[in-house]
Amino acid sequence: MVSCAVKVLVVEGDAARPLTGLLAHDPGFEAAAVGRLSDALAALAQPGCDLVLLDLAVCRAGASATLQRLLAQRPDLPLIAVASGVDADDLPLVREAIAAGAQDCLAKERLESGQLRHAIIGAIERKRQEQRRLRYARQDELTGLANRQLLEERFERAVARAERQDGLLGIVALDLAHVVRLVDDQASQLGDRLICAAAERFGRLVRSTDTLARTRPRGFTWLVEGLHQVDEVNALVDRLTALIEPGFRLDHLDVRLTASAGIALYPLHGRRFGMLHDLAEAAMSDVASISGGGYLVAPWPFHAAEPDRHASAA
DSSP states (O other): OOOEEEEEEEEEEOOOHHHHHHHHTTOOOOOOOSSSHHHHHHTTTTTTOEEEEEEEOOOOHHHHHHHHHHHOOTSSEEEEEEEESSSSTTTTTHHHHHTTTOOOEEEETTTHHHHHHHHHHHHHHHHHHHHHHHHHHOOOOOTTOBBBHHHHHHHHHHHHHHHTTTTTEEEEEEEEEHHHHHHHHHHHHHHHHHHHHHHHHHHHTOOOEEEEEEEETTTEEEEEEOOSSHHHHHHHHHHHHHHHTTTTTTTTEEEEOOOEEEEEEEEOOOOOHHHHHHHHHHHHHHHHHHHHHHHOOOOOOTTTTTOOOOOOOO
């Protein structure tokens, strides 16, 4: 039988193990005690720990240094610090522990089992929310794709590579038709599933060197690297828009979509991500309003010579 108890690694130097004792009779927890930092690090190298309970009395190298070593081993784990003989709200050592990454800090002498239970549950939830915020700060929550922030970061790095190789970068704005109507007619959950299905299908073509991001509720932006002429990105976009032509089947409902795409190229259309993205979006909107599907290269700026080979609306 698999235990659902919270597995707590207790790091305390007191041979009587009072912190471990507070958890010993609570069926919601499984406590494993160690007395030295080296033993704690060895235990954290193995799976099966949900939280670290650290008595600051064992921190001979200082609270901050000790926490840094523990959290470097398992940055995903919440950690609660316990201070002896002090007011946990005022002690500089406690503030140091919180600043170093502890989720909470408790006064050891006044600690009761019920208080510790609530502190552990709260620390685990706060850490879960923290990890979630970090994950989705640069990632789309629905599809798992990059978001605009991560896309811009990768664009800046891609620019350096393109300049070294004397190459081009493609910024491709993609929009899916009929998604809004489907959401209105059926349910938002179905629309979300359709967006995810389209993202998964697009991902079959996007190369590992490229980045596909969800930048609008029903739209994506594709950063294409390693280009040397316009026709290369045209051919890739043609294949990508064709990927959704077979349609999708969700909950016994057959859904057929079309994709509109707009293309802007670095450095031919410009050098700033914002400008290139706006040009690609405008070209995509032109395609959607005229034909409802296909792709279009953004108009060439007045200061740039038009390349010998480029495509218009497909």
